[in-house]
Amino acid sequence: MSAGSTPKRNVALVLLWAVVLLMGWLVAVQLALIAFAHQGEWQWPGVYQAEVVEVFKDTSNAFTRDVYVTIDGELQTITLPKPDAARLQPHDTIRVLDNFYATPLRPAQFIFTPGRVLGEYPEILLLLALLAIQLVRRSRWGLIPDPPPVPEADKKVFRDTFHQRAQRHGENPSTKDPDALE
Numbered sequence: 203m204s205a206g207s208t209p210k211r212n213v214a215l216v217l218l219w220a221v222v223l224l225m226g227w228l229v230a231v232q233l234a235l236i237a238f239a240h241q242g243e244w245q246w247p248g249v250y251q252a253e254v255v256e257v258f259k260d261t262s263n264a265f266t267r268d269v270y271v272t273i274d275g276e277l278q279t280i281t282l283p284k285p286d287a288a289r290l291q292p293h294d295t296i297r298v299l300d301n302f303y304a305t306p307l308r309p310a311q312f313i314f315t316p317g318r319v320l321g322e323y324p325e326i327l328l329l330l331a332l333l334a335i336q337l338v339r340r341s342r343w344g345l346i347p348d349p350p351p352v353p354e355a356d357k358k359v360f361r362d363t364f365h366q367r368a369q370r371h372g373e374n375p376s377t378k379d380p381d382a383l384e
Contacts, residue, residue: 222332228324252295
């Protein structure tokens with residue numbers, strides 16, 4: 203942050219760096235969870251629409267519930283977090299987000315919401331925040347404007363040597379006292 207910046211520019215940069223740190227922390231936590239988690243399976247993330255047929259009430263699993271849905275006319279079972287599954291009723295239409303890494307404790311799917319996307323894939327917001335920081339730093343937004351340039355006609359530039367300068371600032375011969383001794 204330069205000395206010529208305004209408070210709104212500084213606040214914007216501080217907030218963007220806070221977002222970068224938060225998203226970096228989420229990425230680090232996700233990597234730690236994957237490193238120390240039980241064996242799971244990797245899958246390519248995807249988003250699709252499904253219609254709920256039935257929510258399976260499994261009391262043995264503390265974290266997830268199986269939900270029977272129809273996707274493109276086929277009956278399939280998806281695993282959702284317990285709070286997401288509790289809100290569902292038969293014949294609800296939902297958008298499903300596949301998780302990139304599923305374990306017995308971690309659901310394989312989520313209900314698609316913007317908050318869930320940012321929570322599961324913080325890299326998206328991390329890259330956007332870094333791009334915004336670059337744009338704010340490169341732009342002139344929030345900087346104190348430069349003083350207006352001095353017009354060329356008002357500038358007087360002297361390009362003379364030592365002797366010419368001395369003559370210019372020396373005595374004028376017309377004002378010399380004629381009675382003075384030389």
